[in-house]
Amino acid sequence: MGRGSPIPPMLRRKIVEQYQKGVFQRKIAKSLKLSSSTVHNIIQRFRESGTISVRKGQGRKTILDARDLPALRRHCITYRNATVMEITTWAQEYFQKTLSVNTIHCAIRRCRLKLYRSKKKPYLNMIQKRRRFLWAKAHLKWTVAKWKTVLWSDGSKFEVLFGKLGRHVIRTKEDKDNPRCYQPSVQKPASLMVWGCMIACGMGSLHIWKGTINAERYIQVHMLPSRRRLFQGRPCILQHDNARSHTALITTSWLRRRRIRVLKWPGCSPDLSPIENIWRIIKRKMRQRRPKTVEQLEACIRQEWDNIPIPKLEQLVSSVPRRLQIVIKKKRRCYTVVNMALSQLF
Incomplete structure (x- = not known):
């Protein structure tokens, strides 16, 4: 038990039961990993009142009571990116009380909030948000x-990882210059460019090369063999993002000559493509396996690409309608907030 934390009723009941059986207080404290004074106080309270419940008003009073927590919660939700130090400064001025950072930490947890690392998402301006909304609304009935029937295709970049696992290190304040506590970084690590495609019932071919991709390379490594193998003559729709190699005149004319139907795609929308989840899975496996050379990196990528299970592919493709609903829901919520703000102004 931490210092100052309340003893659970079940634990107090065990202390009283062992005391009634004739067990010494020191032995009870040692078996339950409690201090002798804590066990003595619980037994003394049981002798005097015959109950194990805590008396009302016992213990140290909190600086911020239940009436102060709603205001703190509203401020934290309004300013989600504020640091704990900034929240502490605001709380001292608002509540007119002497508050520490630890007190605010505890109060934030009492508000059923917690500090998390921010999730990274592509930046979207208003035009891109509207295009995403209209695209999701147009394809919601699919x-x-x-x-x-969609052939999902995309490329990704994989780098050779250096150093130990994780971003954190356990050390003291004086060990900041210890070489064992450093996180090595490389300015331009060796990398590979990977292109692949998938459908709900299988994985397509995987193409790996060094350097960037242009329109000529994109045409050379395109999905025609994968399309024939996966669909076996059935009609399909190609999905790719709006990269320069995909929207180049050479690529669009090449696709038009082969009568390949292309799915119109909104810009900055990697969260709508299920193949992005495949890249995330493979990159997590690369962080676990830690290949040391480019050759090992390529072998690991090919191995993990072939090990993706079919049920996982079906699950990812089946989640596309739910992703569209989330886009529409967020856009409507934004419209509702704007309308409420305008109604308050006028």
Whole structure:
């Protein structure tokens, strides 16, 4: 038990039961990993009152009571990116009380809030948000069977990782200059460019090369063999993002000559493509396996690409309608907030 934390009723009941059986107080404290004074106080209270419940008003009073927590919660939700020090400064001025950072930490937890690392998402301006909303609304009626006819394709970059696992190190304040506590970084690590495609029932071919990709390379490594193998002559729709190599005149004319239907894609929308989850899975495996050379990195990528299970692919493709609903829901919520603000002004 931490210092100052209350003893649970079940633990107090065990102390009283062992005391009634004739067990010494020191032995009870040692078996339950409590201090002797804590065990003595609980037994003394049981002798005097015959109960194990804590008396009302016992213990140290909190600086911020239940009436102060709603205001603190509203401020934390309004300013989600504020530091604990900034919240502490605001709370001292607002509540007119002497508050420490630890007190605010505890109060934030009492508000059922917690500090998390921010999730990284692509920046979207108002035009891109509207295009995403209109695209999601236009494709919302597509069934899962329709989405299974889409050939999802994308490229990603993999780098050779250096150093130990994790971003944190356990050390003292004086060990900041200890070489064992450093996180090595490389200015330009060796990397590979990877391109692949997938559908709900299988993985397509995987192409790996060094350097960047242009329109000529993109045409050379395109998905025609994968398309024939996965769809076996059935019609399909190609999905790729709006990269320069995808929207180049050479690429669009090449796709038009082969009568390949392309799915119109909104900009800055990697969260709508299920193949992005495949890249995330493979990169997590690379952090676990830690390949040391480019050759090992390529072998690991190919191995993990072939090990993606079919049920995982079906689950990712089936989640596309739910992703569209989330986009529409967020856009409507934004419209509601704007309308409420305008109604308050006028």
